[in-house]
Every structure is written in structure tokens, then in C-alpha cells.
Amino acid sequence: MDWQAVWLTLKLATITTLILLLVGTPIAWWLARSRSAWKEVIASIVALPLVLPPSVIGFYLLLLLGPNGPVGAFTQALGLGTLPFTFPGLVVGSVLYSLPFVVQPIRNAFEAIGNRPFEVAATLRASPWQSFYEIALPLARPGFLTGAVLGFAHTVGEFGVVLMIGGNIPGETKVISVAIYDHVEALEFQEAHLLSAGMLVFSFIVVASMYVLEKRIGVKPS
Amino acid sequence: MSGLQVELKHSLGDFNLNVSFSTQASGVTALFGPSGCGKTTILRAIAGLLNTHQGQVSLNGQQWQADNYFLPAYERPIGYVFQEASLFQHLSVRKNLEYGWKNIPQAKRHLKFDDVVELLGIGELLKRKTVKLSGGERQRIAIARALLTSPKLLLMDEPLSALDHGSKQAILPYLDSLHDELGIPSLYVTHDPNEAARLADEMVLLDKGKLLAQGKASKLLTRLDLPLAEFDDAAAILDGFVSAHDDTYHLSWISMHGGRIAVSQVNRPVGKHARVKIQAKDVSLSLKLHSDTSIFNILPVTIIDTHDINESQLIARLQLQDEQTLLARITRRSAITLGLKEGIQVYAQVKSVALI
Numbered sequence: 004m005d006w007q008a009v010w011l012t013l014k015l016a017t018i019t020t021l022i023l024l025l026v027g028t029p030i031a032w033w034l035a036r037s038r039s040a041w042k043e044v045i046a047s048i049v050a051l052p053l054v055l056p057p058s059v060i061g062f063y064l065l066l067l068l069g070p071n072g073p074v075g076a077f078t079q080a081l082g083l084g085t086l087p088f089t090f091p092g093l094v095v096g097s098v099l100y101s102l103p104f105v106v107q108p109i110r111n112a113f114e115a116i117g118n119r120p121f122e123v124a125a126t127l128r129a130s131p132w133q134s135f136y137e138i139a140l141p142l143a144r145p146g147f148l149t150g151a152v153l154g155f156a157h158t159v160g161e162f163g164v165v166l167m168i169g170g171n172i173p174g175e176t177k178v179i180s181v182a183i184y185d186h187v188e189a190l191e192f193q194e195a196h197l198l199s200a201g202m203l204v205f206s207f208i209v210v211a212s213m214y215v216l217e218k219r220i221g222v223k224p225s
Numbered sequence: 226m227s228g229l230q231v232e233l234k235h236s237l238g239d240f241n242l243n244v245s246f247s248t249q250a251s252g253v254t255a256l257f258g259p260s261g262c263g264k265t266t267i268l269r270a271i272a273g274l275l276n277t278h279q280g281q282v283s284l285n286g287q288q289w290q291a292d293n294y295f296l297p298a299y300e301r302p303i304g305y306v307f308q309e310a311s312l313f314q315h316l317s318v319r320k321n322l323e324y325g326w327k328n329i330p331q332a333k334r335h336l337k338f339d340d341v342v343e344l345l346g347i348g349e350l351l352k353r354k355t356v357k358l359s360g361g362e363r364q365r366i367a368i369a370r371a372l373l374t375s376p377k378l379l380l381m382d383e384p385l386s387a388l389d390h391g392s393k394q395a396i397l398p399y400l401d402s403l404h405d406e407l408g409i410p411s412l413y414v415t416h417d418p419n420e421a422a423r424l425a426d427e428m429v430l431l432d433k434g435k436l437l438a439q440g441k442a443s444k445l446l447t448r449l450d451l452p453l454a455e456f457d458d459a460a461a462i463l464d465g466f467v468s469a470h471d472d473t474y475h476l477s478w479i480s481m482h483g484g485r486i487a488v489s490q491v492n493r494p495v496g497k498h499a500r501v502k503i504q505a506k507d508v509s510l511s512l513k514l515h516s517d518t519s520i521f522n523i524l525p526v527t528i529i530d531t532h533d534i535n536e537s538q539l540i541a542r543l544q545l546q547d548e549q550t551l552l553a554r555i556t557r558r559s560a561i562t563l564g565l566k567e568g569i570q571v572y573a574q575v576k577s578v579a580l581i
Contacts, residue, residue: 119311122274125298126305127325128374137324141315 005198007174008182015090015178016158019097020105023154024147026098027105031146032139034106035113046110050103057100061167064096068168086168093169093176100164101157105150112146113139145217152213156206229378229410233270233280235263242266242277242434248412248427250285253404255421255442256414258431264414267431268380271412272305273298284378304371304409306381310363312355318366319351325374335375336407344406345369345399361392365399372407379403379411385420400424405498418453422446422462422502423581447542447550449532454540454552460504461551462581467497479580483546484524488580500581505540505552507577512563514572522575526551530567533557541565543573 034046052060068086069075075085086092116139124134140147162180169176171185179198186195227250235242242263248254256264269275271282273289273296282290289296304325312321326338342348345365350358358366364384371379384400385393403409404424415421421428421442428445430437430453438451446453447461465481475490479499486501493499514523526543529550533539539560543551551573555565565571 119307119309120313122298123305123307123311123313124324125274126272126303126374127370128299128328129324130299133328138313138315142313 005179005182005194008177008179008198009201011090011174011176012159012178012180015093015097016155018094019101019158020151020155022094022098023101023105024151027102027109027150027154028147030102031106031109031150032113032135034110049106052100053103057161057163058167060100061096061164064099064164064168068092068095088168088170088172088176090175093165093178096164096168097158097161100161101154104157105154108149108153109143109146112143112149115146116142148216149213152209156209159205160202227285229271229412230281230283231267231271233267233277233282235266235270235275235277235279237266240434244431244434244436246429246436246439248429249410251408251410252426253411253413253424254427254429255425256412256429256431257416257418257421257425258437259416261433262431263434264416264431265382268305268382268412268414271378272303272380273301274305302374302377304374304376304379306364306368306371306379306384308383309387310360310367312358312363312366312370314355316355317351318347318353318355318358321355321366322351322370322373325370329374333375334373336372338373341369341372344372344402359392360388361396364388364392364396368399368403372403372409376409379409380414381411382414383416384413386415386417397423418446418456418458418460419502422460423500443549447552449530449540449542454505454532454542455534457506458504459506459540459552459554460502461549463501463503463545463549463551465499465501467491467493467495467499469495477580481545481547481549483549486522486524486575486578488578491580502579502581503551503575504577505554507575508543508551508553509574509576510541510543510553510555510559510563510565510571511574512571515574518574520574520576522578524551524573524575525570526573527570528565528567531560531565543571 030049034042065087066072067074070079070085078085086095120138120142121134124138129137160180162184165176165178165181171177171181179202183195183198186198228248230247232245233242240263244263244267256267258264266275270277276295280290281288288294289301313324316324342351345368347362347365347369350362350366355363368384385396388396413424425442427440428442429439430445430451438445438448443462443464445451448454453459463481465479467477468480468485469478470490471478476487477491479486479488479501488501524545526545529542529544531539531541537556538554539557541553541555543553545551553573
């Protein structure tokens with residue numbers, strides 16, 4: 004059993020999800036509340052990974068992060084080396100790849116709150132920060148749950164981006180999906196079965212528990 | 226400068242708002258007018274929920290809005306009651322009440338938590354979930370929540386309009402007690418003349434974004450040059466005090482300078498302020514004082530002016546000795562037969578009175 008790949012996958016998905024919640028929340032908030040003309044342009048850029056082939060994302064990331072790319076030059080100047088074919092590189096790729104899966108549900112949840120609770124909070128002397136923490140976050144909780152679960156599951160399931168910028172280094176970038184691919188290539192169907200069936204069960208549990216949880220805590224704003 | 230000064234200009238599509246008025250630093254002022262006249266827009270601008278970019282707002286000399294200056298809503302010492310109660314549904318009733326309360330430094334809390342809870346009769350509701358409350362209960366909590374910020378000005382945007390008749394009647398006494406006991410000046414938006422008559426001391430009359438008139442509610446309701454007097458249920462309000470109770474016939478006497486009126490007995494101590502509403506169609510006029518009539522609420526009045534409503538009816542404005550005014554809706558035929566015209570003294574026979 005490829006416990007190393009399983010562990011690596013879970014680590015990648017957890018770190019990616021945490022970063023996505025931190026980065027995605029302000030983006031979702033801005034998309035939900037802004038009246039800027041640029042809003043839908045930014046929304047489209049965030050949504051791009053939904054439609055782009057993962058290999059395209061991986062390819063451009065490789066160029067960007069590689070030794071000749073602008074980001075690569077920057078990381079090298081900082082003495083960090085380059086990101087492709089490292090675990091941090093995988094994290095960067097996963098964050099970009101799973102961004103829409105986290106931003107969209109949170110944005111929807113923020114939008115569903117409407118304007119009124121924020122107006123009420125303001126007339127009750129709550130500063131904008133206060134109403135964000137005390138009103139927006141708790142009321143958008145179902146959206147955060149959906150976003151986190153989708154982001155996590157989607158990262159666990161990614162393959163194309165990983166293969167392009169991560170490669171296949173055991174303990175560093177070899178995640179479950181890549182391990183399955185390896186086993187099939189080597190005609191080790193038994194091992195491929197084990198991992199694949201595990202993923203199937205995992206995915207089912209994730210989706211089912213999300214539906215159940217959503218129903219239980221989903222106090223929809225009326 | 227004390228009181229509220231408002232001067233606002235705002236355009237939105239076809240709608241142009243351009244008003245300027247000021248109100249006293251006490252009592253209830255009704256912003257009254259048909260839907261679309263801009264009353265809610267004005268209230269939102271005063272609260273800081275809407276920036277009109279042009280105009281100015283100040284309370285007791287403190288600027289809230291001026292050229293290039295706009296104090297955000299959360300820094301204005303106001304309480305706001307919305308049309309729908311808009312309780313925070315992720316918080317319990319108690320937490321809803323405490324939400325504004327906790328944002329006010331202790332030294333600036335003028336009202337006690339328990340007093341406000343008692344005033345609005347919501348002690349029983351504190352432990353309940355907001356979704357399990359009736360419309361009237363929710364609105365009372367919203368009012369208490371606004372009061373607990375110890376506002377210097379209370380803004381109410383048709384707080385009763387989303388309620389059914391029963392809940393409305395149940396909540397009105399609470400609004401009265403706000404008025405009587407707290408002395409927080411309030412602006413009350415309404416399109417219902419009955420609500421305005423019952424609650425308001427002052428009225429600001431609006432139409433199509435413009436100010437029509439402003440003044441004491443009792444005067445405005447009876448001015449014949451304003452649309453109010455032409456309503457089918459046009460009414461006058463008279464302020465007086467409870468002067469006596471008649472236990473034999475279960476009546477209470479409300480006295481004012483220049484007359485007294487009997488109403489069905491009320492549970493209010495002698496000397497207490499009372500306001501009655503008299504509909505124009507319930508008032509008839511006679512030249513002599515009749516004692517052989519079932520109507521015993523008869524007030525000596527002087528006709529100030531008359532105004533034809535249609536070909537058969539006119540409305541007369543009558544003045545009591547203490548200068549309070551009353552309306553009478555009579556036929557033109559009677560007016561001509563009796564020779565009723567401006568300046569003559571007559572007796573107003575009041576068929577029905579409502580204590581409000």
C-alpha cells in the first residue's frame with residue numbers, strides 16, 4: 004500500500020484548503036459586494052480553471068515558476084530555488100486549480116445575505132470589520148463548508164496539474180492520482196484497484212457528508 | 226442649534242428629491258406622504274445608509290453630512306427600525322438585543338437593558354429563537370434593539386406596515402409609551418393618516434420629492450389646502466386630558482379648553498393627557514344648542530373656512546375656543562340653507578369619538 008502517497012495527498016489537500024480559505028474569502032467578499040466594472044472580469048479569471056484543461060494550467064505554471072520565468076527568477080533571487088517539482092510548487096498549482104471551487108460557494112453565500120443585515124448592523128454601531136466578522140462570516144457558514152469540502156476533494160483528485168509541475172517524486176510530489184497512474188502503467192492492477200476504490204469511497208463520503216451537514220447547519224437567509 | 230436640520234438633494238432616474246426641513250429636539254415627527262414621495266429616501270439619508278452627495282444633515286449642531294463630509298451610519302447616534310424587523314437570524318433574541326447594546330460604552334448607555342425589555346413587553350421572548358416569533362413580536366424586539374443603543378434620534382420606517390391589523394393594534398400602545406416615557410425625538414415614516422394622527426406631534430408632508438407643508442399634526446390634518454382633509458376618512462385630532470370618570474354610565478370625560486367630550490370609560494388616571502380623533506363625517510353642525518338629541522358631545526365652534534369637495538359636499542374647518550381645529554363634512558345644501566359661512570358661530574355635534 005502506498006501510504007506515503009496517501010499521506011502526501013492529505014497533506015497537500017489540507018494545506019491547499021487552508022490557503023484557499025484565507026485567499027478565497029476576501030476575493031469572494033469583494034466579488035459579492037463590489038460594484039466595480041471589473042468585477043465580472045476578475046470573476047471570470049477566478050473561474051478559468053473550471054474550463055481550462057489542467058495540462059494548460061500546468062504548462063503555464065511551469066513556464067512561470069521555472070528558472071526562466073518571472074516568478075522563478077524572483078524565487079531564485081530570494082535564494083529559494085525554483086518551485087516546479089517540489090511540494091511547495093504543488094501547493095501553488097493546487098491553490099490556483101481549486102480556487103473557483105472555494106470562491107464560488109462563498110461568494111454565493113455572501114450574496115445570499117443581502118444588504119439588509121449589514122445596514123441593520125451599521126445602525127447598531129457595528130464598524131464594517133465588525134459586521135464582516137459578526138454578521139457576514141456566521142451567516143455565510145454553509146458556503147464556507149461547501150467551499151472547504153469542494154476545495155479539499157478537488158485537490159485530492161487533481162492529476163494533470165500535478166503531473167505537469169510536480170512530476171513523480173516519491174514523498175515530494177507523488178500523490179495518489181499519480182501513484183494510480185504509475186501502477187496502471189506498470190500493469191500492477193491490484194495496487195491500482197486498492198487506491199482507486201479508496202478514492203471512490205472517500206469521494207462518496209465527502210459528498211454525502213457535505214449534503215447532510217449542509218442540511219443541518221444550512222440556515223438559509225430568508 | 227438644537228433639533229434636526231435636514232437639507233437633501235438627490236436624483237434617481239425620474240425621481241428628484243429636494244427637501245429642506247428642521248424639527249424639534251423632542252416628540253414624534255411623522256414624515257407623511259404617498260408611496261414614492263421620497264420619505265424612506267430621506268430617512269435613509271439621515272441614517273447615513275444612503276449618501277445623497279448633495280445636502281446637509283445635522284442633529285443638535287453636530288454635522289452628519291455636509292459638502293464633502295459624510296459621517297458613516299455606524300458613527301451616527303441613531304436608532305433605526307426597518308419595515309421588516311430584520312432580526313439577525315444566527316443570533317438568539319437576547320443576542321440580537323445585545324448586539325447594539327455592547328457597541329455602546331457603558332457611560333453612554335442612557336437606558337437600562339431591563340427597562341427597555343419591560344417597556345416593550347419582551348421579557349418572555351428572550352429565550353426564544355427568532356424564527357419562532359410572530360411579526361408583532363419581532364418588530365417589538367427590533368424596536369428594543371434600536372433603543373438599546375441609546376440613540377439621540379429614533380428613525381422608524383413604516384414599522385407597522387408589514388403587520389396585520391391585530392398586531393398593529395397590539396404594538397401601538399408600546400409606541401405610545403416610547404413617546405411618553407423616553408423622550409427620544411423620533412422621525413416616523415408612514416403613509417397611513419391614522420398612524421400619523423395617533424402618534425405624531427409634528428408632521429412633515431411630502432409629495433413627489435418635495436415638501437408640501439410642515440407643522441403641528443393637529444393643524445396639518447385639518448388644513449383645507451392640503452390633500453389630507455379631502456380623504457374619505459379625514460379626521461381631526463384634539464388634545465386634552467382626562468378630567469373625570471362617570472362610573473354610572475361608564476364614560477370618561479376628556480376636557481380641553483373650550484369644551485369637553487365623553488368617551489367610553491378608559492383606564493387612565495384623571496389629569497393624564499389624552500388625544501381623541503374625530504372624523505369629519507361624524508361631525509354635524511347646528512346653529513342652536515340642542516338638548517333634545519341623543520348626541521351629547523357638542524362643542525361651540527367658529528367656522529374658519531370651507532372647501533367644496535365635490536358638487537354635493539363640502540368640508541368646514543372649525544375652531545374651538547382654545548384654537549384647536551375640527552373638521553365637519555356636510556352637504557352643500559345644508560350649508561346654504563343654514564347660511565353657514567366663515568366667521569359664524571355654530572355648534573359641532575360629534576357623533577363618534579375615538580380615543581387614540
